[in-house]
Amino acid sequence: MSVLPTRGRAVRALAALVVAGLTLAGCGSRVGDSGASGSPANSCVDTSGSTVKVGFLNSLSGTMAISEKTVRDSLALAAEQINASGGVLGKKLQVVSEDGASEPTIFAEKATKLISSDCVAAVFGGWTSSSRKAMLPVFEGANSLLFYPVQYEGLEASPNIFYTGATTNQQIVPALDYLKQKGVKSLFLVGSDYVFPRTANKEIKAYAKANGIEVKGEEYAPLGYTDFATIVNKVKSAGAGAVFNTLNGDSNVAFFKEYRNAGLTPTAMPVVSVSIAEEEINGIGLDNVLGQLTAWNYYQTIDSPKNAAFVQAFKAKYGQSRVTSDPMEAAYTSLFLWKAIVEKAKSFKTADVRAAAGGVSYDAPEGTVTVNGENHHIAKTALIGKVGADSLIHTEWSSGAPVEPDPFLKNYDWAKGLTG
Amino acid sequence: MQALFSQLVAGLSLGSVLLLAALGLALTFGQMGVINMAHGEFMMAGAYTAFVAQGLIADAGTSLLLAIPLGFLVGGVMGVVLEATLIRRMYHRPLDTLLVTWGVSLILQQAARDIFGAPNVEVRAPSWLSGSVNIGVTHVPAARLFILVLAVAAVVGLSLLLKMTALGRRIRGVVQNRDLAETVGISTRSTDRLTFFIGSGLAGIAGVALTLLGSTGPTLGTSYIVDAFLVVVAGGIGQIKGAVIAAFGLGLLQATFEYSTTASVAKVMVFVVVVVFLQIRPQGIFSVRTRSLA
Known part of the structure; x- marks a missing residue:
C-alpha cells in the first residue's frame, strides 16, 4: 500500500471528523440528561466541624x-x-x-x-x-x-x-437610556449568534420602537467568528448613530480591528459593548477600542x-x-x-x-x-464607561442610585409581550 | 455599486486568509496524506511568535516583518518534532493520526495558556498597516491588502519550490509514487520530514498574518482548522492550484452569501455548496493523475 492520498482517504478523513464530532456531542448530551434528572436528595452538608x-x-x-x-x-x-x-x-x-x-x-x-x-x-x-x-x-x-x-x-x-x-434593566436599558439622552436616533445591532445577544436584541428593539429610535440593521456572527469584513461593510453603509455590540469573546477582537481599519471612529459612530471589560482591552488592542463605550456596574477606576x-x-x-x-x-x-x-x-x-x-x-x-x-x-448601580488611554474604563455616566433588579422587565411598558 | 466592490474585496480578502491557513495543510494533508489536527496550533505558535517578537523589538513594523521568517521556523520546527516523534509511526493509519494530533492540539493549547496566560495578548499593528488604502471605488483595510500580498507571495514561493528545485521534484516524486521514488534512490524519510517542515512553517506564517485581523490567544488555531481542511478537500488533494482556487472561491461565496443573508446562514450555505460539489466531483477541483494502485 502506498501513502498516496486518494479519494478514499479524503472521504475517510472527513467521515472520521464527522464521527468524532458526533461522538462528542452524543457523550455530552447523555451526561447532561443524567445530571439534570438528579432526584431531590436530602442535603448532606456537614456543618458539625470547624x-x-x-x-x-x-x-x-x-x-x-x-x-x-x-x-x-x-x-x-x-x-x-x-x-x-x-x-x-x-x-x-x-x-x-x-x-x-x-x-x-x-x-x-x-x-x-x-x-x-x-x-x-x-x-x-x-x-x-x-x-x-x-x-x-x-x-x-x-x-x-x-x-x-x-x-x-x-x-x-x-x-x-x-x-x-446585572440583569438587563441594570445594564442594557441604562445603556439605551444613555444613548437616547445623547441624542442617538438610530442603532445597528451586532451580536454573537446565541441566546444572550438574541434575547438582548429583542429587548433593545422593543425599547427602540417605543422610544422612536430606528434599528438600521441586526447582524449575528457565529461564536468565535473571525472575519468581520462583511458585517462591518453593512454597518458602514447603514450609517447608524451608534452600534450596540453583544459579541462575545474573541470575536470582539476581530470586530474592533476591522471597525477601526474601515475608518469608523468612536466619535462618528460609537460602539456600546456589554461584554468588554478591563481584562479584554489589552487583547483587543487599546488603539482599536480607545474611546468606545461599555455598560457595566463596576470599573476598576471606581473611586471608593x-x-x-x-x-x-x-x-x-x-x-x-x-x-x-x-x-x-x-x-x-x-x-x-x-x-x-x-x-x-x-x-x-x-x-x-x-x-x-x-x-x-x-x-x-x-x-x-x-x-x-x-x-x-x-440592586446595583448602572455605569456607562469609556475606554481611556490608560487601558482602563472610566465612568461617563451613572444611574446615581442602585437600580432595583427587574429580570422580567415587568415595570417597563415597552417590554410587554417579550418572552425568553 | 460601492457595496459590490466592498464585498468583492471582502471576499478576496477572506479567500487570502483561507489560503494562507490552508496552504501548509495542502502540503501535509494534500501531498502527504497526514491528517494533522494540530496544524491550527502551529498557526497559534506563529501568532505568539509575532507577540514575542514585538516584546523584543519595540517597532511594530520591524518586529512583524521579522516575525514572518521566525514564525515559519517556529511552526516548521514544531512540525518536524511532531512528525519525528508521533506521525512517523502511523503513516498508514489516518484515523489514529487524527486522534493523536487532536490530542497534541489540546496539549499545545493548554501549554499556550500556561506560558502566555489565558487572556488574549495584543499584537500591535504597525502604523502603515492600520487604516485603509483608497483604490478608487472603495477603501481596502491595509492589513487585508498586506495579507493578500503575503498569501500570493507564499503561493508563488511554494510553487517555485515545488517546480524548480531538486527538493520540489523529490517531494512531487514521493507524492506521485512513493515506491518508485524509493527505488530510484530518493530518501522518502527525509523528504517527508522536509515536506512537513515546510507545511508546518507555512502555518506559522499564517499565524503571524492573522494577528493583524483577529485575536491572539490559545484557541486561535481552532477557528481556522475546519475551514482549512474544507479548502484542501474542495480544492482537490495533492494540488496547490486547487487550494488557491478553492480558497478564493469559498471566500467570495462566503462574502456574497453573508451580504445577502447572515454570517451564520452563509457559513451553512458554503458547507452545503461544498458538500454538493464533492458529490458531483469527489476528487475536488483538481486531482493528481497517477498509475499507482493505491
Missing part, C-alpha cells in the same frame, strides 16, 4: 477559560479574606474546585458532584447562559444554592440561584475606599499587571453576600438562606448592593 465546604465551578480549560479564570481568581481572594477574618459563622471555608471545561454538560455534571458527593453548602460560578441553564435543574432538583456572577439576558429567576451580575482595598488586595495576590473587572467584582461580592446572608440566617441550610436573603446588603467595591428577596437578583 470548616464548611463551598464549591467553585468555573471553566479553567476550553474557550471560556480566558474569562472564567479571572472570576476564579477573585473568588479565591474572597475566600482567603473571609477565612483570614474568622470564616462564616465561625467556620473556615474549605474550597472544592472544579473545572467546567467550557461545556454546559460538564457544568451540570460537576455541579451534581459538588452537591451530592462533596456536600458543599453553596456553589459559586458559571459564566455563559448555557452553563447556567444546564446547572439550573441540578440545583433545583437537589435544592442547593448557586451564586452566578455574570451579567445575563434576564427573564429568569430560580429560587436556587442568586444572580449577582472599598474598591481601592479590593484592587490593591487583588494586585498584591496576583501581580501588579492584573486588572479587576465587573464579573470578577460580582464574583467577589457573591461570596461576601452569601456570608452575610448565612450570618443573618444563622444557618447554612438552603431554606434558611433563602428566607433570610431579602434585604441583605453588602458594601461592595461597586457600591452598596442589596439582595431582592423575590427574584434573587441584586
